Amino acid sequence: MRFDWLYRESGRIAELFLWHLGLSVIPVVIGLLLALPLGWLAQRAGFFRSTLLGAAGLLYTIPSLALFVLLPLVLGTRILDPMNVVVALTVYALALLVRTVSDGLESVPPDVIQAANAMGYRRLPRLFVVELPLAVPVIAAGLRVAVVSNVSIVSVAALIGTPQLGLLFTQGLQLRFLTPIIAGIVLCVLLAALLDGLVLFAAKRMTPWQPGGAER
């Protein structure tokens, strides 16, 4: 390790780190916002469920590099545009979270729902006040997987020139220089752990009735 190199380049590395953070978090947030209504639909409508979950599973099979390359065709963007990466990762997050949200809502015990009905909750208030909070542990588990794998997938986008920590890998290879590569790997893992912990913490705060926090 050449710590003097790290010190000299720390400004640029910090910049790449922030890009990486943004590219990892924004797609998951958008994905979650889209997955909530879709997952709810999937859980309610039986026929819709198999199609929606099948399509989501299929989107997940498309390799990331392939998706980065194909999206400009669909979106009309230019290939160096970071928007391609954001959309591709949103697609992955959405594909994963639709199933999770639907599973989470499914996990709410039927007698709780009946009790809520008996207390006079209408369908939508019941969803927001009773069902979603109870589904938090399952959704959080899916969210953790989405966030952690996103951090790893983002680095692939270095191959199409999007700024983030992955550029440390391509640069390290060009210069046959291990320091940027190791620094990039360590920062990626740290970022993943940080975001994972954040989701865990938030889920714990949102489910005070759970003895062991959000883990199931």
Add this chain to the structure above:
Amino acid sequence: MIAWFSDPTHWTGSDGVFALVIQHLIYSGVALFFACLIGLPIGLYVGHTGRGVVLIAGLANALRSLPSLGLIVLLVILFGPVFTSDMAFIVPSIIVLVLLAVPPIMSGTYAGVAAVDPAAVDAARGMGKRPLDILFDVELPCALPLIFSGLRSATLQIISTATIAAYVSLGGLGRLIIDGRAQNDYYQMAAGAVLVGALALLVDLAIGILSRLTVSPGLTRRL
């Protein structure tokens, strides 16, 4: 892009589509083989004995957060000088593919064995079966659906990551994407992307069919 696909010179020859698909399948197959060799026994052991559950869960999570591109580049630089043939680039790439594929196989196997109905295991024990026989005659067949689902996500990971390995001069369909970018040939890139997507789909479908054929109908209630 249709023009790209209809040009016969793009299909044959040492860097034609057919050759690239075969290379892609070979790398993936080899990696999957080694990943099963490692992941299955560990998963079976942990599932059967219930020991080390926390360890493999943590390991799976840690491996998932490792950036594959960084690992490949790191290993190529470290191992490159050790080998004196194409192995210098192939071995590091395969190692990374195996590393990525072990966690889903391991967790799928573990979860499958752990979820076997205890009554079935008790019944087998009552019939006088030895522990190893119970594992292979009862627990393993009952765990197959979850094992296959782990195998499935492992395979998709491998096919997807093998694309990235073209960056360190490996063959396979990633070549079309990396070369297409260097040559500013978008059609070649897009063709590569479509082909990888299609390959992933076909392999996924094949595993689905295989699991249908091997999983006991009693488990899936398709009697």
Add this chain to the structure above:
Amino acid sequence: MAFSILKAAGAFALMALSATTTLAQTDPLGAAPAARTDKTTIIVGSADFPESQLLATIYAKALAAKGIKTDTKLNIGSREVYMPALLDGSIDLLPEYAGATLSYLDKNATAHSPEDVAKALKAALPAGVSMLTPSQAQDSDGVAVTRATAEKYKLKTIADLAPVASQLVLGGPPEWKTRKEGIIGLKELYGLEFKSFKSLDVGGPLTLSALVNDQVQAANLFSTDPAIADNKLVILEDVKNLFPAQNIVPVIAKAKVSDVVTKTLDAVSAALTTEDLIVMNGRLANHDSFDVVAGEWLAKHKLN
């Protein structure tokens, strides 16, 4: 389960189909109209290998020292990628290699000497782009072999490869497959048909280790690479002038040319020598940063 997979596969096919129809109108790698609003800043771009990034850094620092606002977009890719970026206004200034740029713009160019290449390049540049005075510093493409290979087959020039090429694997950057100063020219001019071609990187560590490891027996390396001497490699003489003179020349968007810019970059080009490049590449290989190496060179020549 299988049913939903089929349905989803149908959806994928539809998506792919709609993608192919959109493709009829747009090519995401093709030129697009400039969308930049900032007219004063000069964006310096570079190719995806260290020397080009270093030269771009030197340009940017020299201009900044004269009070011109600059920004950098390094490590963009091959010429096939960054030239369109220059034309669509994503970048304004590039360190270029005269001969390679010429044959990129004019596939039938025959110029070889530095003067002829410079003259032909001036004529071949697209509207809106101009070049400044080329430097005497050169970094030419070459075909390299190990000393062992050279002795085994008695190789001195590229032409000597003719009887043995069919047993050898050639390595180079992916763009060599389609370039004249690559597989195409080696075949047309020298009649060389190699056993196969291996896509590596632009004269970087993959190429070097593939050559040293005998994965490829001949490879594209650059004459300013200090690794050639360090690894006892032999650059084969280009007797038929396949690779034209590669003087380093700033290529710039016409709209950004001004007296100060011209004067500054001409002073840089006048001071730069081939030996400087070899020394600085050696320092980059030892992980000195572009900023430090560029800054010290500028200070030495009082250009900062």
